[in-house]
Amino acid sequence: MHKDTIVFMCTPDMRRMNARRAIGSLKATDLGRAEFYVIDNGNDPQFNHSIVMNDMLRHAERTGRNLVVLDDDVEIHEYDWLNRLYAAADDLDADIVGCVHTDDGGEVNHMGIVVGRDGLTESLYDFRHDPQWLKNHATYVPTLCSAIMLIREPRRYAIDAAYQKYFQDLDVCMQAWSQDRRVGIALDLRLIHIGGATGNRNPQAARFQSEDLHRFNTRWQACLDRLYARPELRQYDRIGRSAGWMHEYMRASRLRFVDAAAARAVYERIVAESYAPEYVAGAHFHLHGLTGDINHLVRCNEVNPCHQAARTQLEAAGVAVSRRCMNGIDCRNCFFGPQAAARSASRTA
């Protein structure tokens, strides 16, 4: 069979267990139409995934092939996965196609990524897709994760090397939509994606993520009206609204790197309205970070004496700490203590 595809995997060390599993599972599938490239960068501290991905995209373009990008923490257990990706691409007339990602146990962790108007992104995992846009178990999504990503017509795309580690995959999907091409997902194709096998070991990952998100938003926020005006994507425009306090708290934690004022508003709402002490305490802690008001640290300590960072900062500032807990984890004594004291005071009164 003519080889029309380069399957490309990058790893810091191909001897790592997750890389061995990824390569082993892939080599057991039908690669009849593909060449398989592995780049082992030997834990190169200067390694830039975006640059390497773009080099490989150009290589695919020169050799007249399509590119499939894979992370080294995936496992593929579908023998015909590559043909399935191509079939979905054909059905959707899409240049870029991915599939459903599951955790190690098989539970879905995401099936596409939505870009929110607040500058954040949300993973889809139990979305009720509009049946109108389902085609042979495949549908359109705004963007995808590059842990598995088929890119057809590489000449149309470029991976932006300015991204340090994240969001280059979402960027290339946005490039597709901006050229009136399409991005889709095969909903009946699943692969295991552990996620963060490399990033979680990198102390700079959080910084990279926030800086790369900022770059992504700078480039694409202005295009969202046009993106969600597309009939296939209109269904996703409502995503990103609040679902619960944990969701709000996590949103605000990411938002603070993008829009500090918006993050502050969310934290203040949590402080004012939430009954979950761990989020109230955390919100106070972050408000101190945003405003410099030490009263927020005092309140954080009052609500959750287990919050070691708040206690440490108060002591460093010479403020008497009213409640000290040295457990190092959020303990039930601290959470139940104030509640019992308040009820007791109310009964006495």
Added chain:
Amino acid sequence: MKEALIAFCTPDLNRPTARRAVEAVRGTDLRRAELTILDNVYDADFHHPAVMQEMLVYAAGRPVIFMDDDAIVKQADWIDRLFATATQADAAVVGCVHTAPGGETSHTGILVHSDGTTTLSRHTARSSEPFVFAPAVSSAVMLVLNDRGLAFDRQYEKYHHDTDIGIAAWHHGARVACALDLEVIHAQADYASRVSNVGDLFARDLARFQDKWLPYIQSGLYACRELAPWKPLADAPNWDVVYNETSRLKSSDADRARRQFRSLIERCPNAWHRAGAHYHLYTLDNDREHLVKCLAENPNHQKAASLLRALDYPAVLNA
């Protein structure tokens, strides 16, 4: 981004030879080079020279170390040694000493004869330099400095593209050297031995090579000062060719084959060829003495040893 790229080509990453080779590379110091494995998944249209040229383009000016999947590096600092040779010899293309799995040297470079035929050579320097200049080196382990305008010629089907880039380097005024302080085990022709049309491919590629380079080989190549020591070898017969042609002649003209084998025994400096010639003479004449001489030249000649044992067995029994 690392300084260099290792382009490791294999039809199947899971093959035992490839696994051994990858494990060996992975156990060395890779701080200077990024390991890129190209598993072509038994591509029927696979074209090694084209892929190697594509990797030069992909590397975008970075040096590329090409590796076959049956070459096993043993020295942790092998990349440093390749680069050190490139610096010391001011060479654009660098190879190393290839050994058989048993440890004996297979070759240090590719000798190009004055008639355009090629042979693997064990030529080493007489000086104390840790390298020797060579007309070309094998691409089973080959460093190509990618900023000297060198390219692999895609006209070759499978062979001689490495010899070609070596000769092209000399033609451009660059040098080719073999690092004598670096050895790799090269289970040579592991892939080629499974392909039935190797002989035809080799002959076609040799013809292309000769068409392209024969005038330069006969006029300019050995005029380079660095290659002067190779000139007598290049002007001498290509004993590989003589040996193979004479072996084929056995079935059509036995007398002529006898004469040529005897001539080879007198003139050829290579004991391996002389041993083979004695063995062939035994098959023509059934003279036990040829087996004895064959083993004297090459004690590892298994077939001669077993035939001699079989011949001598009745005598042992009678004694």
